[in-house]
Amino acid sequence: xxxxxxxxxGPNLNLLGTRQPDIYGKVSLEQIxxxxxxxxxQYGVDLRADQSNHEGDLVDILHIARNWADxxxxxxxxxxxxxxxxxxxxSAIEMPVIEVHLSNVHAREAFRHHSYxxxxxxxxxxxxxxRSYVLGIDALLGHxxxxxxxxx
Ligand code: DQA
Numbered sequence: 001x002x003x004x005x006x007x008x009x010g011p012n013l014n015l016l017g018t019r020q021p022d023i024y025g026k027v028s029l030e031q032i033x034x035x036x037x038x039x040x041x042q043y044g045v046d047l048r049a050d051q052s053n054h055e056g057d058l059v060d061i062l063h064i065a066r067n068w069a070d071x072x073x074x075x076x077x078x079x080x081x082x083x084x085x086x087x088x089x090x091s092a093i094e095m096p097v098i099e100v101h102l103s104n105v106h107a108r109e110a111f112r113h114h115s116y117x118x119x120x121x122x123x124x125x126x127x128x129x130x131r132s133y134v135l136g137i138d139a140l141l142g143h144x145x146x147x148x149x150x151x152x
Contacts, residue, residue: 002044003144006069007036007133009051010058010077016102024102025129036073036133043146047137055079055086062089070144071096073136080105080115087116096143100136101126 009029012019017028033049040047048069052058058079065072072090074097079086090097097120104127105112118124122143125135141148 002046003070003141003146004046004048004068005040005137005140005144006061006065006072007033007047007049007137008058008061008065008072008074008076009049010075010079011053013075013077014051014053027130032130032133035130036137039134039137040141043141043148045141045146055083059085059089062086062093066093066095069095071098071140073098073100073133073140074117074121075100075102075133076117080117081111083116087120090117090120096140097121098136098140098143099124099126100132102129102132103127 014029016024016032017026029051036049037047050061052061058076062072072095076083076086099115099117099121106126115124123139125132125139128135138148
């Protein structure tokens with residue numbers, strides 16, 4: 001059976017493309033989702049994307065993912081730095097989650113240096129703009145045993 005993954009975006013990421021483009025880039029969320037779907041599809045993987053500005057909705061979306069997805073690529077936005085509820089949801093669903101950020105959170109304000117989610121994620125990718133998502137998807141596919149490396 002082919003793998004299925006969830007690409008999940010948290011608060012304010014619906015504004016990508018127009019929101020502080022010097023920090024987050026000029027690519028819209030729709031363009032990122034489209035690119036991500038096509039990237040996954042070339043490996044026969046079904047990627048579905050979702051976004052919410054609400055913490056509880058993100059918890060619900062993660063719970064539902066347990067019923068259909070093999071793993072999650074998650075940019076939780078500011079909730080990364082505040083949310084015990086999202087950390088608990090990631091622990092509860094017992095599936096691999098890759099934490100992703102467009103900006104390098106470690107090079108920014110001190111309050112962005114701590115992630116509640118990182119300890120319960122497979123790993124964190126931060127600082128590569130829209131490419132962070134490609135790297136995150138590739139990392140998840142590798143973790144799931146989907147071969148993405150070029151033939152050497
Ligand atoms: C972000 C970094 C967070 O600190 C910030 O609150 C965001 C976006 C990123 O992708 O760089 O909303 O997750």
